[in-house]
Amino acid sequence: MNQFLSFVRKEFYHIFRDPRTMFILLGMPVILMIIFGFALTNEVKNSDIAVLDHSKDATTSSLIAELEASRYFNIEKRLRSYEQVEEEFKKGNIKMAVVLPQNFGSDLLHLNSAQVQLIADASDPNVASTLTNYASAIIMDFQNRITDDRGLPYTIDTEMRMLYNPQMKGAYSFVPGVMAMVLMLVCTMMTAITIVREKETGTMEVLLVSPVQPLKIVTAKAVPYLLLSLINIATILMLSYFVLDVPINGSLTLLVLQSILFTVTSLALGLLISAITSSQQTAMFISLTGMFLPALMLSGFMFPIENMPTILQLLSHLVPAKWYYIIVRSVMIKGAGLEAVWKETLILSGMLLFFLFMSIKKFNIRLS
Incomplete structure (x- = not known):
């Protein structure tokens, strides 16, 4: 036991002596969470639009005021002729034009009938579709009020209800994905260079001839990063709740335990990468390109997996971040319990055992 604690203490010394490592471990998650939490969003807000008002009466003035009062639009131009519409689009000054x-x-x-023309810049089809939907909803709401809710012939009233995220905030979707990406990136990248560092400095030979079993050496190297990752988990959850206004609707205990499971899985994956590489640069390159990009592209939080080709859908099953993203979204946003995420929990547990087994197996080698 004393030998094991000595290895743990040695690994802590390595971490604390390097300010850059401390910054990556404790500072980078906070920075990434804040940047990605505010920057990554599918909401379209404060978009510059133009208005061409041929009527110039009290009704159009009220409608224009409602469009400008919303958080989605900023009326950049008030046009005088129809020819100016395309000109403003070509200049890139506006993303949508409203013609009255x-x-x-x-x-x-x-x-009981009037027409409004919405002209959007469809060079970005997602933004164009979102802006026209926002404008249509504001115009419909304006019509219902100005006509004193009088029933119109063949009018269908549609009631919409948005579960779990009634305000349609983008942070509700991106925070779980950012959590998965940050934890996997930091934990995997930092542990990926631990054993490689021993190889490059020549201390691996000392470890191999020591009486300590490979299992204890691998575990001792992972323990400091696990303890520091617990701080990261607490920091990320507090930033999500207090800064990004994302509620924790489910069990906090379950969410923390699942985060620890994912963290340990990422640590084991980092140890496996460090065990099969011979330089810190290679280990870091593999952890960044082999883990960060799949976590970003194939976890499902940025791009729907069901829209991908079959081969990419199958590859996404191998990305631990995908399963953790599903767990966080279910527990944190939907308020689900263990009965809803038991399958994902078993998959992460299986990945953890596999990565840990392979790490120990690849670690127990002789240096030539």
Whole structure:
């Protein structure tokens, strides 16, 4: 036991002596969480639009005021002719134009019918679709109020209900994915260089001839990073709750335990990478390109996996971040319990055992 604790203490000394390592372990998760939490969002807000008002009556003024009052639009231009619309699009000054025809207010009040033309820049189809949907919803709400909710012939009232995220905040979707990406990146990358560092400094030979079993050596190297990762988990959850306003609807205990399971899995994967490489640069390159990109592209939080080709869907099953993302989204956002995430928990547990077994097996070698 004393030998094991000595190895743990030695690994802590390696970490504390290097300020860059401390920054990566404790500072990078906070920075990444804040940057990605605010930058990665599928919400479209404060988009510059133009308005061409041919009617210029009280009704159009009220409608334009409602568009400008929303957090989605910023009226950048008030156009005087239809020819200016395409000109502003070509300049890149606006993303959408709202064209209001003559007699708009009169037609709406007396004929219960009026037309609005929404012209969007479809060079980015997702943004164009989102902006037109936002504008259509504001216009429909405006029509219902100005007509005093009078029933119109063949009118269908549609009631929408958004479960778990009624305000449609992008952070609800991206925070679980960012949590998975940050934990996997930091834990895997930092542990990937531990054994390689011993090889490069020549101390691996001393470890191999020591009476300590390979299992204890591998475990001793992972313990300091696990303890520091617990701090990262607490920091990430507090940033999510207090800074990004993402609630924890499920069990906090279950969420923390699942985060620890994912962290240990990432640590074991990092140890495996360090055991099969011979230089720190190679280990870091593999952990960044082989882990970060799959966690970003194939975990499901940025791009829907069901839209991908079959081969990529199959490859996504090998990415631990995918299963952790499902767990966090289910527990944190939906308030689900263990009965809803037991399958993902078993998969992560299986990956942990596999990575740990392979790490020990590859570690127990003789240096030539």
